[in-house]
Amino acid sequence: MSRSTHDTPASDAVRAVRPSGTDSRAESMGQGALAPLFDAPSLDARHVRARPGPTTASAARQRKLHVGHFAFMRAVVQGLDPRDSWERYLRLEGEASDQRTVRATIAWIRDEFAAAAKRQDQFGTARLVRIDATRIADPVLELPSLEAFAAEQGLEDERQAEQIAAYEAVYGRATQRLRRRARLIARQLEALRWLEGLIAQSPKAGDAVAAWLNPTLAGHLEAADIFTLAQLVERINGVGLRWHAGIRALGEGKAQRIVEWLQEHQDSIALQLGRHVAMPRSRLYAHELRAVVAAATDIRPLEKFIVPAELDGTQGLYRRPQAQCLLKATNDYQAILAWLRAKQGLTPEQKAQLKSRRRQRDTGVEQDLDWLQLLSHTQRAYRKEAERFLLWAITQQGKALSSMSNEDCIAYRDFLADPQPRSRWCGARARERWSPLWRPFEGPLSPSAQRHAITILKNLYAFLVDQNYLMGNPWSAVGVPRAAGPKLNAGRSFSVAQWQFIEAQLQMLPVTSAHQRLRFALHLLYATGLRLSEAVAARVDDLQWVEYPAEASDDEPLQGWLLRVIGKGHKEREVPLPSEVVGELARYLASRGLEADPQDIGNQGAFLLGKASDAAERAPGLSAGQVFDPRQGIAATTLYDQVKAFFADCASVLRQQGDAKGAERFARASTHWLRHSHASHAIAAGMPIEIAQQNLGHASLATTTVYVTTEKRRRMKAVEAFWRR
Numbered sequence: 030m031s032r033s034t035h036d037t038p039a040s041d042a043v044r045a046v047r048p049s050g051t052d053s054r055a056e057s058m059g060q061g062a063l064a065p066l067f068d069a070p071s072l073d074a075r076h077v078r079a080r081p082g083p084t085t086a087s088a089a090r091q092r093k094l095h096v097g098h099f100a101f102m103r104a105v106v107q108g109l110d111p112r113d114s115w116e117r118y119l120r121l122e123g124e125a126s127d128q129r130t131v132r133a134t135i136a137w138i139r140d141e142f143a144a145a146a147k148r149q150d151q152f153g154t155a156r157l158v159r160i161d162a163t164r165i166a167d168p169v170l171e172l173p174s175l176e177a178f179a180a181e182q183g184l185e186d187e188r189q190a191e192q193i194a195a196y197e198a199v200y201g202r203a204t205q206r207l208r209r210r211a212r213l214i215a216r217q218l219e220a221l222r223w224l225e226g227l228i229a230q231s232p233k234a235g236d237a238v239a240a241w242l243n244p245t246l247a248g249h250l251e252a253a254d255i256f257t258l259a260q261l262v263e264r265i266n267g268v269g270l271r272w273h274a275g276i277r278a279l280g281e282g283k284a285q286r287i288v289e290w291l292q293e294h295q296d297s298i299a300l301q302l303g304r305h306v307a308m309p310r311s312r313l314y315a316h317e318l319r320a321v322v323a324a325a326t327d328i329r330p331l332e333k334f335i336v337p338a339e340l341d342g343t344q345g346l347y348r349r350p351q352a353q354c355l356l357k358a359t360n361d362y363q364a365i366l367a368w369l370r371a372k373q374g375l376t377p378e379q380k381a382q383l384k385s386r387r388r389q390r391d392t393g394v395e396q397d398l399d400w401l402q403l404l405s406h407t408q409r410a411y412r413k414e415a416e417r418f419l420l421w422a423i424t425q426q427g428k429a430l431s432s433m434s435n436e437d438c439i440a441y442r443d444f445l446a447d448p449q450p451r452s453r454w455c456g457a458r459a460r461e462r463w464s465p466l467w468r469p470f471e472g473p474l475s476p477s478a479q480r481h482a483i484t485i486l487k488n489l490y491a492f493l494v495d496q497n498y499l500m501g502n503p504w505s506a507v508g509v510p511r512a513a514g515p516k517l518n519a520g521r522s523f524s525v526a527q528w529q530f531i532e533a534q535l536q537m538l539p540v541t542s543a544h545q546r547l548r549f550a551l552h553l554l555y556a557t558g559l560r561l562s563e564a565v566a567a568r569v570d571d572l573q574w575v576e577y578p579a580e581a582s583d584d585e586p587l588q589g590w591l592l593r594v595i596g597k598g599h600k601e602r603e604v605p606l607p608s609e610v611v612g613e614l615a616r617y618l619a620s621r622g623l624e625a626d627p628q629d630i631g632n633q634g635a636f637l638l639g640k641a642s643d644a645a646e647r648a649p650g651l652s653a654g655q656v657f658d659p660r661q662g663i664a665a666t667t668l669y670d671q672v673k674a675f676f677a678d679c680a681s682v683l684r685q686q687g688d689a690k691g692a693e694r695f696a697r698a699s700t701h702w703l704r705h706s707h708a709s710h711a712i713a714a715g716m717p718i719e720i721a722q723q724n725l726g727h728a729s730l731a732t733t734t735v736y737v738t739t740e741k742r743r744r745m746k747a748v749e750a751f752w753r754r
Contacts, residue, residue, distance in 0.1 A: 054164050056192070056201075056229045061460065066521055067353045068424065069366055071590045072662075085299055091240070092137075092625070093230045094138070094228055094229055095230060095231060096229050096231075097118040097119060098119070098138055098254055099224070100114075101119050102115075104118070105135065106217075106363040108153065111125070112125045120286050121242065121286050122134050123243065130243075131378045136515060139159050141228075142221075142224055143155040143158055149227070154220050155501075157216060157220050158220055158221070160217070175196055178195070178199075182195060188706050200457075200649065202339065205562070210653045231294065232298050233258070233297065234259040234262070234300050235257055235258070235259060236258050238250050238251065238256060239251070240262075242287070245278075246279075249276055250276065250279075252276075253275070253276045253277075258300070259300060261287070262291060262300040262301075262302060263465050263466060265287075265288060265306055266302060266464075266465050267465045267467075269306055269308075269310065270305075270307065270308060270309055276420045285480055288306065303320075303321050305318060317391070318461075321463055321464070322463065322465050322467075326423070327424065328454070328468065329452060330416065330418060331412060331415070331419070332398040332401045332462075334362075334416075334419065334420065334423075336360070336362050337423070338516060340428065340429045341362060341429065342358050342364070342429040344429075345429045345432045346431065346432040347431055348431050348498070348499065348500075349497050349500055352500050353497050354496060354497045355496040355498075357413065358498065361430035364493055364498055365415050365489070367496075368415070368493070369404070369412055369415070369493045370400075372407050372408045372411055373405060373598055373599055374403075374404065374405050374408055375403055375404070376599075379405075382566075383403055384403070385661075399449075399685050406562065406597075410485065411488075413487075414486055415468070415489055416469060417482070418486055419428070420469055421444060422437070426440075431493075431499055433503055435503045435504075435506055435507065438503045438504050438507045442479065442483060445478075445479045445482055446510075447491055448470045448473065451472070454468055454470050455472050456468030456471070457471070458471050477510075479509070480509040481511055483504065483507060483623075484509070485507045486504050487502065487504040489589060490503065490504050491501040517556075521705050522702055522705035522708075522709045523698070523706045524714065525703060527691065527694070528555065528710070530679070533549065534678070534682065542641040542642040543671065544665075546638055546639070546641065546668075546671075547671055547672070547675060549610075549617045551672070552610050552613060553707075554704065556607050557605075557707065557724065558602045558604075558704045558707035558711075558721075558724055559704070560596070560597075560701075560707055561665050561668065561669060563594050563595070563596055563635070565638055565662060565668055566636075566662075566667070567594065567636070568634065568637065569618070569627050569633070569634075569635045569636070570632075570634065570635075570661075571593040572591070572593075572606070572611070572628070573590070573593065573603075574589075574628065575588065575591055576588040589605060589607075590605070590607075590611050591604065591605055592604045592605075594726070595728040597726065614637065615627065615629060616745060618632065618635070619641045621635075621639050622642065623635055623659050623660070635659065636661065638662060638668060639659060639660065639662060640658070640662075641663060642661055669699065669700055670702065671696075672700050673699060676699075677696060677697045679695045680692040680693070680695035683695060704725070711724075
């Protein structure tokens, strides 16, 4: 067609369907693109039933509009594919297939646009942005070009004026409506450009989640104590891929949309999500997790805490001359590390086992402070208290550890009862040390926990005094809070009847590898009184068959099994193991593909408690790519969680039976209750207290005496008898 053809009214009418300023994709999408999703008579707010959400937000929780809202509305006005536009700009709001959400969101956006125009006294613009342009012309009508019309009508040889006249005769009314619609679209696009410059905002770290997320989604986050975008980013970085676990009604799909939105706006928020957020823990290296939080002079774990040079203790008020010190440490931080190293640590074998259980990979290259991740129970307890005191001294008191006075120590003792501000010092217990959610405290310490902390700090300063690092111990004159009761609570145990109930519940469990392990573990803990850490560390090699000759008081020789146990402080002891429990072990070993005879050479190196052999069949998704090793052991947390879950099920059964008190006890019970139950039941059955002490590994007979209830029972019975009389 010649150039003059484009200047004709008919050509203008055809081109009016595609006004200037529209997205080029409108040409290929066609004007009927809105129909598949928006098939209601109108999208105007008057025709959409309001739902709790954006349109009913209070002024205090007013949602904000970002450039994505305007981009989406431009696409709606121009007739682009709504599903594609929704996925591109507003996917955070919900699924594109949820027409109710889409319509309510469009109605809310138009209301916000109109309200903004009215605030500027632009009432005509306010009415303009509410109009649905798709109602002016039939969106499914597609007009042919003048050339196509002429070819169809056989008018190719006619003059252009006659072609235009024929075109107007057929499509004149439709072209008028399309011209009107095109003018309206152009005006609406101009209004959107003006409004975008007026009210569009970018997300900031301090903004409330309710300002950017739909109210339902924001409500779920706020219920999990996530109120700002900064807290949301901290939560995601602090937990990783499964950050949404534990937040009600927040599934993987919604969580992924939130992550994508935060990544899209990370420049304006000025907070970035780490690479680890998109990867499962098993694929991450240890150094990648350690890099999530940078070292700083702030609330950080000991290995990431930077002590300011002026507070490092080099010139501490109570330091002895370096030439007289028995330590190589030249500052307080190094002195703390020397003190930790002096405590009994893990053996090389135990360190290797701990590394093998870690959920992230290791490069094998040792860093200077990597040993702080491989500590014994004692070292971890001591590190925790020294870490807390160091952080408090530097960040809150502004003093070096070697400059702390008796008055400072008393102030810290009071601080332990209520660490403030809570948001800075306290966090959830489960947060790992690499996580930005890690905090030194969970909350206020109980009197017994305060006493424990002060005892450890006294030990730290006594060590520094003994090594001629300090001239005195400021903690020596600090009183410790009195405990409300004995250190061991013998009441945290099951009665004989409750243990029989446990046995009955065990018999009702389905036959799985995990349940076989649970049955054997409960019998092992109850029969021996082992600590949880001792039970999961025990190997088949630690079992020994012994025979003792007959004595004068007993004509029969004695034979049986002894279990070698490494307890607290790496103290070794031998604990008798009933033959019935060993028989159950034999069946459990056979179920794992090992030899039933514990002393068989094929069982060397195998742990008493192993991983579930049927995990691949029962949980194929979790065990994908893993090779089952029947000799491999389990982490203490694995057994602890399994026992807690079993006790919770027992509590549910008792609650259904009307035993509320028994259900409450089972709900609080843990693996340590089995140790207490063993001690209480064994002594009540006549076991000499010194034998119970040896089996339990108590350093003092006074500790075991807590379980002696004979005298208390006799006194209670006497009082009851007196009252009945």
